Amino acid sequence: MKKFYAFVIVTMLSISAIAQTTINGRVTDENGEALVGVNVIIQNSYNGTITDSDGDYSISTKETIPSLVFSYVGYKTQTVEVQGSTVNTTLSTVAVLTDEVIVSAIKAGNKAPIAYTNITKAQLKERPAADDIPYMLSLTPSAVATSETGIGVGYTALRIRGTDPTRINVTINGVPLNDPESQGVFWVNMPDFTSSVDEVQIQRGVGTSTNGAAAFGASINFQTTSINDQASARIESTAGSFNTFVNSVNASTGLLNDKFAFDVRYSKLQSDGYIDYAFSDHQSLYVSGSMLTNNGLLKMNLIYGDQKTGISWWGVPQEMLFKPEWEGDDWEPNRTYNPAGEYTDEFGNTQYYEGQTDNYKQTHYQLFYSHAVNSQFNINGALHYTRGDGYYEQYKEDEAYADYGWNPIMIGDATIDETDLIRQKWLENDFYGFTASANYRGDNYSASFGGGWNRYEGDHFGEVIWARYAGTSEKGDRWYDNYGEKTYYNFFAKVNYRPTEALNTFLDLQLRQISYQMDGIDDDLLPLIQSHNFNFFNPKVGLSYDVNKQQQAYFSVGVSNREPTRTNFKDAKGDAMSYPKAERLIDFETGYNYRSSNLSASVNFFYMLYDDQLVPTGEKNNVGADIMTNVKDSYRTGVEFVFGAKIIEGLNWDGNLSLSANKIKDFVEYSSLSDENWNPIGQKVTELGTTDIAYSPDVISSSILSYAFNSNVKMSWITKYVGEQFFDNTSSSDRMLDAYLINNLKIDVSLFPQFAKRIGLQVMVNNLMDVEYENNAYGGNYYQRDASGVDTEYTWAYYYPQAGRHFMTKLVLEF
Incomplete structure (x- = not known):
């Protein structure tokens, strides 16, 4: 973008002190029965409470004419403007048909003794322009986002408490999203998905039981668009x-004939990226249809993503970023260098293959049904099917015929046994299954039970699509072909019991069973024939105590077990003794929450004890392949501070600070060893004792300082700090990412003309101080x-540099 924007900031408005008042009232259903546990919040504040066993509540505020928001699962949310000191309200059971019921079985409630963060629809709408999902969530506690392209678009990833994406459980409306084989989530396949999301809940640690992959560090659930009474449209650029x-x-019909509602969104994303050739060309479609009955809700979602992305996952080699010893004074860093696609032609000239791309299409089909048996009991079911097709394409130089199962050929008197070629690695998969749950709410207890069954194929x-010397190969020949089948199911039961008004106890039990088979030939032409079965029991127990209406304390302990990924298994092929074992986590959490009209604050302590955690140690199996190794003892412990003031x-400050220690006990390093002529002579084994777990900063902090000048203009200063982190498990300073502090400036302007509901303009200055930093790396x-x-040690490493100061603007029209 060649032209930048200039801004004029108006003077802050003066404010006056407001006396505090107390509001009391009762919340009932349509039959006049008291509703227990209804959330009562002062609109646009952190001040909230819940109704007691008689449906009564009491809340204090300094607002002159506040509005109260009443929300309760199974009932319609109401906003009431306060005109006196007493506000009684009746909630309509028509909300038993709202979408929140679909996710209520796996969502943490306000009494859950765990650490969680909710991100509302309003907060999602204010997200910075062009941010992918990991960057949108990166300001939550203990979260770190990374980007291959350098600007948070394209291939991005998220770590929470240092755990990688394969250990974070992700669901959409309770339906598993993690790829069953890799156990990761590829956000690039879901561009602009958050435009169709109403709420996100992040549970840190083991959390509560959910469907899909094990939560080994966190779980994230997305709730897609809910039924709105009024028609609306939104155009965003x-x-x-x-x-x-x-x-x-984005368009919504609203509720038609009190029965039907439809939502649709289409998005197109394009970017060159900061890194050379790291372009993004993505599009997505979201379609949702709902039908209400007297006691039920039938909902269908279609989520489609189509991405073409320039390959940038190799990173930038260290000698391009940091001056090597052998370079002279004229050396300069090349922060945007991308080795993917670079090759030397037959005349010795450096060329770049522009077809070096990743291409993937993925379509999710989801069908939900919720039925309210009565005001206390509801049941939910969902069917899902996901189809994915895609490949990544590479230009490869001097590839040996033997690596592709080809025979040498003769051209004249010359024997040809290698060639330049272009290849595609394909994945075609089907993922389908169902989930079900039932929820009951009594006077002093609530219970949920359910589960799911899923199958992945x-x-x-x-395929080699071109070769300089193709020999006898045919177009469409597959040099490798293997198949993976994974079937898994889980059952869970949760009970919240309140023996007293202040004390709530929590019990959560889950059973998981996994069956995984692989068959065929891998890309190294070795057989990939394996079968693995796992049975896991994951109990969780906890309690919370309301000190008073503003303060709450809690404690919980939970167990999670996790099976290895496809890569973990296939890297050990040919050596059954090297097959990895399942990992186990025991998670202890305890915390304290405080809420008032002007302050929300919490502190959470965690101790995550791992047994047989899988980490790279440099160890190889008996056929020489690198493998992930189970380390017996490792742990994460720390404290998370969260506040909103x-x-x-008009002036608000939201922030969080995470301090942690992340250690492996008795770590043993295995490194390649060569002689003085660089001939391999084996491995060097070094006992390092206690070391730091890779990609686990000791300090992570976020801050948003925002000022609303009036209802039209808001300015936010956004800060993210990530401390030093190692990118292997040896605690070597040669393989460490430096700490970085990034500041962004965001200005939001809203206008409310007669012809539109709102016109919004957002201007975002990212990396305002033009800091040079890298937020991810790998090496050994x-x-x-x-x-x-x-013996002399050498380090090899690749880094992911991030862009300096850059700009984004967003224009929104709402009707």
């Missing part, structure tokens, strides 16, 4: 640096032994 453009159209194969009228070490027997 983002433009910014690096030729970044995101355009979307994945076909992995490779209304400093003065090796040793050379000289003639005298002295």
Whole structure:
């Protein structure tokens, strides 16, 4: 983007002190029965409470004419403007048909003794322009987002408490999203998905039982668009640096004939990225239809994503970022260098293959049904099916015929046994299953039970689409072809029991069973024939105590077990003794929450004890392949501080700070060892004792300082700090990412003309201080032994540099 924007900031408005008043009332259903546990919140504040066993509540505020928001699962949310000191309200049971019922079985309630964060629809709408999902969630506690393209678009990832994406359970409306084989989530396949999301809940640690993959560090649940009474439309257009453009159209019919509702969204995203050739060309479609009956809700979702992305996952080699010893004074760093696609032609000239791309299409079909048996009991069921097809394409130089199962050929008197070629690695998969749950709410207890059954079928194969010397190969020949089948199911039961008005106890039990088979030939032409079965029992127990209406304390302990990924298993092929074992986590959480009209604060302590955690150690199996190794003892422990403060009228400060220690006990490193002529002579084994777990910063902090000048203009100063982190498990300073502090400035302007509900303009200045930093890397070490027997260590590493100061603007039209 070649033109930048200039801004004029108006003077802050003066404010006056407001006396505090107390509001009392009772909440009942349509039959006049008291509703227990209804959330009562002062609108646009952190001040909230819940109704007691008689449906009564009491709340204090300094607002002159506040509005109260009453929300309760199974009932319609109401906003009431306060005109006196007493506000009684009746909630309609028509909300038993709302979408929140679908996720109520796996969602943590306000009494759950765990650490969680809710992100509302209003907060999602204010998200920074063009942010992918990991960056949108990166300001929550203990979260760190990474980007291959350098600007948070394209391939991005999220770690929470240092745990990688394969250990974070993700669901959409309770339906599993994690790929069953890799156990990761590829956000690039779901561009602009948050435009169709009403709420996100992040549970840190083991959390509560959910469907799909094990939560080994966190779980994230997305609740998609809910039924709205009124028709609406939203047009959103983002433009910014690096030729970044995101355009979307979103429309909702509202409730038709008190029975039907439809939502649709189409989005298109394009960007060149900061890193060379790291372009993004994505589009997505979301369609949702709902039908209400007297006691039920039938809902269908279609979520489609189509992405074409320039490969940038190799990173930038360290010698391009940091001056090597052998370089002269004229050396300069090349922060945007991308080795993917680079090759040397037959005349020795450096070329770039522009077809070096990742291509994938994925379509999710979801069908939900919820039925309210009565005001206390409801049942839910969902069917889902996901189809994915895609490949990544590479230009490869001097590839040996033998690596593709080809025979050498003769051209004249010359024997040809290698060639330049272009290959595609394909994945075609089907993922389908169902989930079900039932929920009951009594006077002093509530219970949920349910589960799910899922099956995954994945076909992995490779094709050479061009070769300089193709020999006898035919177009469409597959040099490898293997198949994976994974079937897994789970059952869970949860009970919340309140023996007294202040004390709530929690019990959560889950059973998981996994069956996984692989068959065929891998890309190294070795057989990939394996079968694995696992049975897990994951109990969780906890309690919370209301000190008073403003303060709550809690404690919980939970167990989670996790099976290895496809990569963990296939890297050990040919050596059954190297097959990885399942991992186990025991998670202890205890915390304290405080809420008032001007302050929300919490502190959470955690201790996560791992047994047989899988980490890279450099160890190889008996056929020489790198494998992930189970380490017996490792742990994460720390404290998370979260706060939100209304400093003065219009000025708010939200932030969090995570301090942690993340350690592996008795770590043993295995490194390649060569002689003075670089001939391999084995592995060097080093006992390092207690080391730091890779990608686990000791300090993570976020801050949003925002000031609303009036209802039209709001400015936010956004800060993210991530401390030093190692990118292997040796605690070596040679393989460490430096700490970084990033500041962003966001200005939101809203206008309310007669012809539209709202016109919004957002201007975002990212990395305001133009900091040079890298937020991700990978690498390792090796040793050379000289003639005298002295070993010298060397490091190899690839980094992911991030863009300096850059700009994004977003224009929104709402009708």
